[in-house]
Amino acid sequence: MVQSSSSRHIITIRDVARIAKVSVATVSRVINNSGPVSGATRLRIERVAAKLRYSPNGAARSLITSKTSTLGVLLPDLYGEFFSEVIRGIDQRAQRHGYHVIVSSSHNDRREVEIALGAMRGRVDGLIVMSPDVDPSALEANFLPSLPVVLLNCAVKGDAFDTLNIDNAAGAQAMTNHLIGLGHARIAFIQGAARNHDADERLKGYRAALKGARLERHEQWEPRGDFTESGGYRAAMGLLKRRPRPTAIFAANDSMAIGALSALHDGGVVVPDEMAMAGFDDIPIARYTSPPLSSVHVPINRLGEWATDKVLHAISHKNEHRRKQELLATTLVIRQSCGGSDAKVPSRAR
Amino acid sequence: MVQSSSSRHIITIRDVARIAKVSVATVSRVINNSGPVSGATRLRIERVAAKLRYSPNGAARSLITSKTSTLGVLLPDLYGEFFSEVIRGIDQRAQRHGYHVIVSSSHNDRREVEIALGAMRGRVDGLIVMSPDVDPSALEANFLPSLPVVLLNCAVKGDAFDTLNIDNAAGAQAMTNHLIGLGHARIAFIQGAARNHDADERLKGYRAALKGARLERHEQWEPRGDFTESGGYRAAMGLLKRRPRPTAIFAANDSMAIGALSALHDGGVVVPDEMAMAGFDDIPIARYTSPPLSSVHVPINRLGEWATDKVLHAISHKNEHRRKQELLATTLVIRQSCGGSDAKVPSRAR
DNA sequence: CCGACTACTGTAAACGTTTACAGACTTACA
């Protein structure tokens, strides 16, 4: 009688081989569709494997093939819709190619990144790192040359890595120009988190636009935020007290813009009539705020998809491919929060 | 001369042993802090390991110890703030205990779940499954008895699994009662996705409250939604055409409530004066809508933390512990979107 | 000086796969 899977013992390829009366090699060939196996034996082995509910041990496989079929994703923090969308893009793409995804979050300082990197070493075939906060030099020293790495939104110069960056400066500049075009001369900018690459670039774009239009810029119109709703709320509250008061507020991301909208609402300031408002990222919820939020659209999930494609490409080329540094273009999505002509730029369908 | 790590060859424990002139066993003891090693040897080995940038091969470790130090997370879909928060909770807790997290998303039907389950087999020490949409029987047949599993928001009966559920019915009932207490007699309910456990329970709670107050219920006031903003928008637009028109709308989650708020805004309906609005989940953004959204607060990240603790507990007890079924209490967070007394129930600090 | 104990280190057998190699049998063809 065949021993059923109710046994405590874990089913290995050897069990299948023994019961199907073949060698482990043949079972392996059936499981992996490698090498020739006669129809009858194949069928018998498949039956036995199914009956025993055999499934191969991933660790043993990884050990011998030195492939883990796993991608690592290192994120600064798992918070809000932005990261959720990025991971979604990564996961979908990875799954389609038979890869698993290990996520590791909340790495905002150098030491944490190093620890996380060490822990992933050997467990992943490739790495996607999103770390706008970290000193780039911390990264370069920590990768094995054989491990494919794609950097997302990092301030790393040179061509040592595949990198993918949002064209933050251009996006911010375009939005600021749009506000200027609407007649605003006093435009405030709620900054992102300190020492954050995206935040810095967006600030640069804003300033460049002001300069281009020969508008003066005030430190007091550039309050520091932290990319959260509450940070945006506080910053906007502060801006309302400034004299002269700005007529438009551009937040470095949508979460802060939403917080700012809330502050304006609480302060009795009507948007867009008394104050124009704009954000950055165009997270899905942006079109559902009141009023709907004008924003710089970033193709967030394509960010994840693209990163995944790149890292898979690197893996299949044993990391000996040409590195590429790419810049992801943004588009303006004009809704009602900044007044003026609606849909001046075609907003994407959803 | 010591061969530097610039070699193409991957550094193994054997390399470290050879260069430090000890056996692999001793190196292993140093790396794992197991067994006695003299101070001098320990130091020498640590130096060599650091110099070679040695890091142990996870697969080999897993193979011999039959521990992967990895938790699997199966999600219906990675979308929006809710899942983002859950994963965040899981990841933080797992990291603290030295575990990695593999996520796998977009499993809404039975076949997909089975495939994902198969792929994770042997790669994880435990599993957290959130699958409100799936027929429970699909799950029970697919787990090895030795694999610890925690079910989140699943409609599984009995005590075969550890389960953690939100007390959806009680929460929905409480919110509905609150609206009734404010004098509303015509309360609409935007339903969640079809065949979704959470959605069903929330509907039940809503209906129970109506029944308790002897208010009539109309199918036309219970439009079907899908838990997304756009679904909420459409449902609310539909409700505005109903006659008699409801005076309050309760959405089965916050995303839909936000969509509904947007619809009301577009329809020129003032909230809360002409229409009260309430949601469910209390996602972080809820307090920043205009007006701020009353919601049924769910401790989302604690959901993830708790699930992680449970599965770790199960792992450390070799899955031979007593299963527990727990219900996570909700609290009402009353903000301005439903009018009436503000802060009737103390809303949690943020 | 002996025995027992401790502290340290090495040897070698696992863990569950994949795969190079070889053997056995069949078929094709000169």
Add this chain to the structure above:
DNA sequence: TGTAAGTCTGTAAACGTTTACAGTAGTCGG
């Protein structure tokens, strides 16, 4: 019939760890 090629299958050596076991010193109490 002999040989070459092809098809199927088995044997056994890896992969990089951990760990039981054994062995070698050194120490200490009697």
